[in-house]
Amino acid sequence: MAQLGVTLYLPVTPYIVDALGMSAAEGYNALLMYLSGAAVPLIFAVHLIRLFGRSAVLWMFCCIFFSGSFLSVWAYDDKSFYLSRLLQGLGGGGAALLGRALLSQVFSGAHLARNLSLLSYSFVFALVAGQVASGFLVSFFRWEVVAVVMACGSIICAILVLPVREILSALDIDSQQRVGRPRYAAMVSHPSFYLPVILGGCGYGVFVVYQGVGVYVFDALLEWDSAQYGMFGVWLGLAYFGGALSVRYALRSVSISALSIMAGSVLLFAVSVFLLTTSKHLDRHSVFLAYLAVWYAQAMIYPCVASMAVKKYPGIEAMMLFSFLQQLVALLFGALASLLIAVGMHGVALLTLGLGVLGALVTVLLSNNSSS
Numbered sequence: 001m002a003q004l005g006v007t008l009y010l011p012v013t014p015y016i017v018d019a020l021g022m023s024a025a026e027g028y029n030a031l032l033m034y035l036s037g038a039a040v041p042l043i044f045a046v047h048l049i050r051l052f053g054r055s056a057v058l059w060m061f062c063c064i065f066f067s068g069s070f071l072s073v074w075a076y077d078d079k080s081f082y083l084s085r086l087l088q089g090l091g092g093g094g095a096a097l098l099g100r101a102l103l104s105q106v107f108s109g110a111h112l113a114r115n116l117s118l119l120s121y122s123f124v125f126a127l128v129a130g131q132v133a134s135g136f137l138v139s140f141f142r143w144e145v146v147a148v149v150m151a152c153g154s155i156i157c158a159i160l161v162l163p164v165r166e167i168l169s170a171l172d173i174d175s176q177q178r179v180g181r182p183r184y185a186a187m188v189s190h191p192s193f194y195l196p197v198i199l200g201g202c203g204y205g206v207f208v209v210y211q212g213v214g215v216y217v218f219d220a221l222l223e224w225d226s227a228q229y230g231m232f233g234v235w236l237g238l239a240y241f242g243g244a245l246s247v248r249y250a251l252r253s254v255s256i257s258a259l260s261i262m263a264g265s266v267l268l269f270a271v272s273v274f275l276l277t278t279s280k281h282l283d284r285h286s287v288f289l290a291y292l293a294v295w296y297a298q299a300m301i302y303p304c305v306a307s308m309a310v311k312k313y314p315g316i317e318a319m320m321l322f323s324f325l326q327q328l329v330a331l332l333f334g335a336l337a338s339l340l341i342a343v344g345m346h347g348v349a350l351l352t353l354g355l356g357v358l359g360a361l362v363t364v365l366l367s368n369n370s371s372s
Contacts, residue, residue, distance in 0.1 A: 001065070001153045002092035003123050005034055006211060007130030008150065009085075011230040012143040013215055019143065022078050025341045028212040030078075030085050032334050035208060037068075037086040038093020039327040045094060046320055054102075054168040055161055058095055062158035065091025069154060072147035088150065093327075095157065100306070101319045121244065123299075128237035135230015187321060192312060195366050196305035197322060199260065201329025202359035203267055203301035206352045208330050209337040210274075210294050213348055220345065221277070221284040232291075239292040243299025256304050257367045263300035264363035270294040271356035275349040301359075308366070 009016070009031070017027040041061065048057045068087025075081035100119065137145050161168075187193045218224040218232070243263075250259050270293035276282040277290060305326075310318040333355060340347035 001126075001150070001157055002038065002096035003126035004130045004153065005065075005088050005092045005150060006031065007126050007233065008134045008146040009034075010131060010211060010215060011135040011227070012138045012146055014219075015138055015143040016081070020075065020078055020081055022081075024216055025338055026078055028338050028341060030081060031208070031212045032331065032338060033082045033085040034089035035093075035327065035331055035334065037089025037091075038096070039324060039331060040090050041094030041097055045097060049098075054098060055165045058098060058161045058168075059158055061091045061094035061098075062154050062161070063091070065095065065157070066151050066154040067091070069147050069151035072150070073144045084147075091154065097320065097323055100323060121241070124237040124241045124244070127233050127240060127295075131230045131233025131236070133230075135227040135233075138230075139227050187318060188325070190312075191365075193309050193318075193322070194325075195362055196309040197325045198329065199264065199359050199362040199366065200301060200305040200309075200322075200326040201333070202355045202362065203263070203298050203305075204326055204330040205333035206267060206271060206294055206355050206359075207298045208334045209348060209352055210291060212334065212337065213341065213345065214291070216341075217278075217287060217345060221287055235288075235292060236295045239295040240299045243296040244303075246296075247300055247303050256308055257363075259300065260304040260308070261363045261367060263297050263304060264360045266293055266297040267301070268356040268360045270297060271349070271352040275346070275353050278345045278349045 013027045013030075016022070016030070017024065022030075045057065048060075052060075064087055068084050068089075068091060071087060072081065072084035075084050103119075133149075134146055137149075215224075215229050218229050224232075247259065250262075270290050273282065273286055273293065274290035277284060277286045306319070306322060309322040333351065337348050337351055340351055
């Protein structure tokens with residue numbers, strides 16, 4: 001549901017921009033508002049869990065998610081729409097964060113990386129079902145229908161918490177009995193933590209930028225409408241699914257650091273193709289390859305960097321901090337992209353190329369750090 005908060009809104013962005021009198025850059029900023037909201041719970045979620053328990057916190061996030069979706073239906077200008085997207089991100093991002101943190105409590109190392117790749121299956125569903133359904137719905141209804149779908153989804157998520165309350169309560173007790181608490185300053189200053197954060201931020205930053213400008217890129221290069229871009233979600237979902245499968249099977253024979261080098265190389269290849277395509281040095285249809293490669297690379301990068309970052313620090317705190325910092329890095333680059341949209345897509349392409357180069361350099365440092 002958290003990822004549907006992105007993919008459902010992507011094909012309908014041009015309709016929202018027209019209905020609310022926004023510019024293309026302001027429409028892109030609405031995505032950044034959602035992602036900013038998703039980063040906020042990372043600051044206080046651990047404290048809330050200790051006070052009220054996981055079940056209560058999950059319900060709280062579901063209620064916030066519903067409130068943001070309800071407000072989105074009645075948005076009448078850019079400010080009210082930004083607020084609705086911020087609330088949606090706060091609720092959806094907080095609930096999704098707890099899901100990732102739960103996995104980090106149960107698994108570690110290569111096992112954690114493989115099981116984090118399982119989350120990619122829900123992401124694939126959000127890509128395929130969300131983007132395709134959105135493109136289909138906007139052909140028959142007003143754009144507000146996607147907000148109604150999100151509101152209904154938040155209710156379903158709240159109901160699904162009921163069967164697992166006892167399991168979550170047991171984890172609450174286990175966390176309270178754990179005496180050692182990791183120090184955030186020590187984690188952030190250690191290369192085994194901040195290098196994966198930077199690599200994850202580079203990969204996620206490129207991913208966020210591509211998502212935000214995708215509908216405009218395909219309109220400019222291939223003259224696609226929202227429905228056609230929505231159908232492209234099927235191929236993006238398959239690419240992401242392929243990356244997730246690669247992680248699960250490759251880790252049986254290669255190390256996590258070696259796999260991260262492979263993923264960084266794919267990311268660098270993708271942003272290079274995107275730059276050459278937008279600058280008209282490659283055929284315009286090469287944009288397909290750039291997008292598919294980025295989705296494939298991101299599916300490989302996330303489970304690798306997450307498992308490396310939290311390897312030495314047990315508990316949900318490390319995963320919370322990792323997710324927050326990765327989101328923060330990605331938002332920084334996303335905000336830079338919003339300024340470059342006015343310059344043209346070649347400016348955005350140069351930014352993503354810089355991210356790809358930085359990610360490739362970090363993978364080398366990670367490899368040296370793990371070998372030493």
